[in-house]
Amino acid sequence: MKSSTICREWLNSLPPTQGCLEKEQSLGRELLSKHGMPSNKDEAWRLCNFNRLNSFFSLPIINKSEDVKSKFPNKDKDSERIIINPNRNQFLNINLPNGIEKLNDKEIEENLGKIIKSTKVKNDLSVCLNQASSAKLLALKVKSSFNKSLEIVIPSIKENSISTRVFLIVEEGAKLDLLQVFLGNNNSAQNHLIEIKLESKGELTHGLISLGEEKESSSICTVAVEQSKNSQYSLHSIHHGWDYARFEPRIIQSEGEASTTIKNLQVTKSKEQIATHSLIRFEGPNGKLDQLQKAVASEYSHCIFNGSIEVPQIAQKTEAAQLSRNLLLSKHARIDAKPELEIVADDVRCTHGATVSQLQDEELFYLLSRGIDNEHANSLLLKGYYDEVISYLPKSSKKWNFVKNLMNDIK
Amino acid sequence: MIQSTSETILSIKDLHASVEDQEILHGVNLLVKEGEIHAIMGRNGSGKSTLSKVIAGHPSYKVLSGSIQFKGINILELAPEERARIGIFLGFQYPVEIPGVSNLEFLRVATNSRRKELLQSELDTFEFEDLVKERMKIVEMDPAFLERSVNEGFSGGEKKRNEILQMALLEPFISILDETDSGLDIDALRIVASGINKLAQPSSATILITHYQRLLDEITPDFVHIMADGKIIKTGNKELAIDLEKSGYDFIDNNKKDKEMVN
Structure with a gap:
C-alpha cells in the first residue's frame, strides 16, 4: 500500500477532535493531510526505515484496558512517580506532590505549542503525528518549593499505538530531577512529545530511559526545550531494544547565557534502527553546550546521529562542544554520524568531532x-x-x- | 649452566617473530630458572619490548619460528589470557587507560581468574577488598585508586605502582617488567623496586627490561643480557650493566664494523 494511502486511512480512523488539545489535533491532522508521509528525499528522513515507520499508522490507537502498574520496580522514597496509562485517563486524577501543580486552562492556552514553534519542529512528521493523535495533556509547573525528584513512566500496550503529550514549566529558581521511562511492548508503537519551559535560574536534570525490549516495538520521541537566561538543562538518555526508534531533542537558549549538557547513548542489535536528530540553537550570547553522543551497533543494526548546532550573529561568545563516539561491532552493522554546525557569529568557540571504531x-x-x-x-x-x-x-x-x-x- | 628441567621456568629457543610483516626478533635464546632475576638491556628498537609482547601473546606479533616453553608447556598455542592464568605476567611499559572500568572490579576479576587456575576459591567483593588493601601497602598505594577507572588520570608513577600491585595479586611464576623504571622519579623508583624485591620468591623469576643501570642499583640481577638487532648478543652478570652505563652501546657498532671488515 502506498504511504500516502496509509497516512490518509490512518487520519480517517482517528476519533473526532475534542478536549483541551482540539486545536492541536486539527493542526496536526491538517498538516499531515497536506504534506503526507516524508520520503527518503527529505534530508531529515533520508536514512529512515519506512517499513518500520508504517507501524505508527497501521496499529490501532488504544482500544483495550490493561493494568500495567504492578510490573514496575518500587519507586525511591525521595521520589514521586506519575504513571501515564493511556487507557485509564489518569492524567486528570494524579495526586501531585507539594511544589508541583497542574497548569490551568489559561496557562495552557498561553504556552502550549509555543516551544515546538520556537524550536522549529512544528511541521515535522514526529510532531504532527503526535498533535494529530494525542487526546490528553499532562501539563505541570514545578515551583521552587519542590525538593523531591520526579519519575514519569509511560508503558506501551501490546499491538497498539499510543501517543502522549507532556508540558512542563520549571519556574524561576526551581530545581527538578526528572526521570522519564518509556517501555516498549510486543508489536507496539509509541509517540511522545515533551515540551519544557525552563525559566530563569531554573535547573532541570532530565534522565530518559527508553527501552523497547520486545519484538516489533517502535518509538518516536520529541523533547522540545526552551531555556531562559541563567538556566541549566542536562539531558542524559539511553535508547535500547527498539525495532525502530527516533529521538529528537530540540533545545533553544532563547536569550543565551544558559548552559546545556546532553549525553545520549543508543544501542542496537539484530536489524534494529535507532536515530537521534538533535538541534541546539543559541538566540543570545554566552551560551554553553556540552554534547556527547554515543552509539553501539552490532549484528545487522543501524544507528544514526544528526547533530545540528545553530549559532546566529546574535550568539557571540557561545561555547559549544559536540562529540559523537561510535562503536561498530559487526561488519554488517551501520553507523551514520553527521555533525551540522551553522555558525554565523564570529567570536565563538565551537568544536565537533565524530569517531567510529571497534573496541580498542x-x-x-x-x-x-x-x-x-x-x-x-x-x-x-x-x-x-x-x-x-x-x-x-x-x-x-x-x-x-x-x-x-x-x-x-x-x- | 643448564640444570634439571624441573627448575626451568622459561625456555626460549631460536625465536624469530615479526610485527606488521617486519621481522624484529632474529633468533632469541633465553633460559630462566626459579629464583633468578634477569635484566635485558639494549637500545630503542633492539627488540626488548617485542620479546615481552611475544611471550605474553599479543595478537599483533607473529612467531615465525622457534619455541617458548613455560614450565615445560609450549605456550605458543595458548591465548594471552591462558598464559596469564598459568602464571606469566607482563608489566606494561605504557599501562593502558580504560575509562569507565573500575580499577577495583578489574583487579578482582583478574585475581579470581588466576585463583581459579590455582584451584583456590574465588573472592567475593569484601574478601577481595581486604586482600587488595593489604597488597597495596607493598607499593605504598592509596586505596582511593581502587575507586577510579583503570589507570585513567593516573600519573606515570601511579600507573607503574598499579602494575606492581597486579603482580602482587596475581602471584605469577614469571614477571616480565617492561621498562617499569621509565617515567619514575627517584622516590617512586625506590618504592616500585622495593615492591619487586618483596615479591621475589624462590619459586618465581623476574625479567627486567630496562635502559638504565639505576633500576639495577635497587634490584640486583643474576644475569644481564644485551639485545641488539633482535638477538641477545651478550650475557654477563651485574658488572656488564655497570660497564654498559660507562661505555654505552658503541661496542655494538664497533663489533658490527669488525664483522663487516672480516667479511
Missing part, C-alpha cells in the same frame, strides 16, 4: 593479559563505554535494571 585492541589485550577471558573482557569494556552516559542518569534509574539487558544483548 590495546585495551582488550591489557585485560586478556591479566587472565580475564575474552567474553568478560569485552563486556567490561562495553560497560565502561556505556558508563560515560549511564553514570549521569539519576540514581533511581538503576532500579529499571536496563544495564543487565544491555550487557546480555551485545556480546
